[in-house]
Amino acid sequence: MAPTARATVRRLPERGSYDRADVHAVLDEGLIAHVGLAGDDGPVVIPMLYGRLGDRLILHGSPASRLLRGGAKGVDLCVTVTLIDGLVLARSAFHHSMNYRSVVIFGRATPVRDLDERRAALDALVEHIVPGRRVDARPPTEKELRGTLVLALPLDECSVKARTGGPKDEPEDMDLDVWAGVIPLATTVGEPVAATDLRVDAPVPAYARGYRRPGAQVRSA
Amino acid sequence: MAPTARATVRRLPERGSYDRADVHAVLDEGLIAHVGLAGDDGPVVIPMLYGRLGDRLILHGSPASRLLRGGAKGVDLCVTVTLIDGLVLARSAFHHSMNYRSVVIFGRATPVRDLDERRAALDALVEHIVPGRRVDARPPTEKELRGTLVLALPLDECSVKARTGGPKDEPEDMDLDVWAGVIPLATTVGEPVAATDLRVDAPVPAYARGYRRPGAQVRSA
Numbered sequence: 001m002a003p004t005a006r007a008t009v010r011r012l013p014e015r016g017s018y019d020r021a022d023v024h025a026v027l028d029e030g031l032i033a034h035v036g037l038a039g040d041d042g043p044v045v046i047p048m049l050y051g052r053l054g055d056r057l058i059l060h061g062s063p064a065s066r067l068l069r070g071g072a073k074g075v076d077l078c079v080t081v082t083l084i085d086g087l088v089l090a091r092s093a094f095h096h097s098m099n100y101r102s103v104v105i106f107g108r109a110t111p112v113r114d115l116d117e118r119r120a121a122l123d124a125l126v127e128h129i130v131p132g133r134r135v136d137a138r139p140p141t142e143k144e145l146r147g148t149l150v151l152a153l154p155l156d157e158c159s160v161k162a163r164t165g166g167p168k169d170e171p172e173d174m175d176l177d178v179w180a181g182v183i184p185l186a187t188t189v190g191e192p193v194a195a196t197d198l199r200v201d202a203p204v205p206a207y208a209r210g211y212r213r214p215g216a217q218v219r220s221a
Numbered sequence: 222m223a224p225t226a227r228a229t230v231r232r233l234p235e236r237g238s239y240d241r242a243d244v245h246a247v248l249d250e251g252l253i254a255h256v257g258l259a260g261d262d263g264p265v266v267i268p269m270l271y272g273r274l275g276d277r278l279i280l281h282g283s284p285a286s287r288l289l290r291g292g293a294k295g296v297d298l299c300v301t302v303t304l305i306d307g308l309v310l311a312r313s314a315f316h317h318s319m320n321y322r323s324v325v326i327f328g329r330a331t332p333v334r335d336l337d338e339r340r341a342a343l344d345a346l347v348e349h350i351v352p353g354r355r356v357d358a359r360p361p362t363e364k365e366l367r368g369t370l371v372l373a374l375p376l377d378e379c380s381v382k383a384r385t386g387g388p389k390d391e392p393e394d395m396d397l398d399v400w401a402g403v404i405p406l407a408t409t410v411g412e413p414v415a416a417t418d419l420r421v422d423a424p425v426p427a428y429a430r431g432y433r434r435p436g437a438q439v440r441s442a
Contacts, residue, residue: 034303045255065232078265129308144313178359180416
């Protein structure tokens, strides 16, 4: 993708990518997005679950949401998804950093009005959160579909930024007697906890027992 | 704290809190913030490391940053920190949800100009990322201090929102033959990896070996 002005990585541009596959990989591994919009009283950033349907990011909410109500004209968003991979401990305080991968998407999200499309979008959202769950969960009724605001944001204007590797210190600091390196961080999954009001004798599904984010490295913690 | 209009939790207000201790707890456990501001071409959200110095959130960046350059007048921000605690698998697709804790802060960040204050703010930032590290790392030189833009955002206008517990399904779905419950998620820490160019025989510090976020539950993964 050729980046627009606002989607161009300016600080440390060597960390940027505009490759569609890189964008998709971060979005598919990520779980929540931070969605920014211009509110009446200034910027607002809210955490939201999301899904990906091809080249569109899917967001949903209540039709009463003051934030996502943008009408037919859509709503200008900046959506950011960040994966934290590690903490970088440099010899100097100044060069401490973070290893991460993030996607920033700019664009106008428009409502998905067609009910079949809306169903497909919500399917993608559930499938993004827990791959495999969609076929087990009771599908949305028409009333639920009509009662859900679904927005689609094209993945046209976006970038990936990533930092990897160890600390980068000043030459004069290299002999300081202080440990330097990376503390790796990852999201890990605990044992699934059954609902206290679970009435049926359903076993924990394999997608819950063996849950992990697509693309995430398996790491013994 | 008495919430302002924009800092009032409107969707599911029973999940909201304006308690200062609740705000601090989430900020101290969190690692990165998503910082939103009104750019020339619409909203922009960027992930940033942060620190907390008393009742102020500390952000930093390069003086060349197009985003944080706001001059003496400061820059209007919305800063959101989100901790993900679990995925909520309801019987119906519609009621799938997430357990989380998030803080949303509104306000105007102003530059920390005094060099001693700036040093204290950057100390708080390093200490937030890796508690214990500050005393080992080489402190900022005056040149580094002068070359760092440090912003302080008062924690006056903010809220915490949290969801905990199991799925909340419709009464008519309670007997569906499908497992329901929560998949717990947490951040876990891998073995520290020494820098490949580490020249000294420094052992891995205890704060790196036993790293965990303040307040985070220890979980066997």
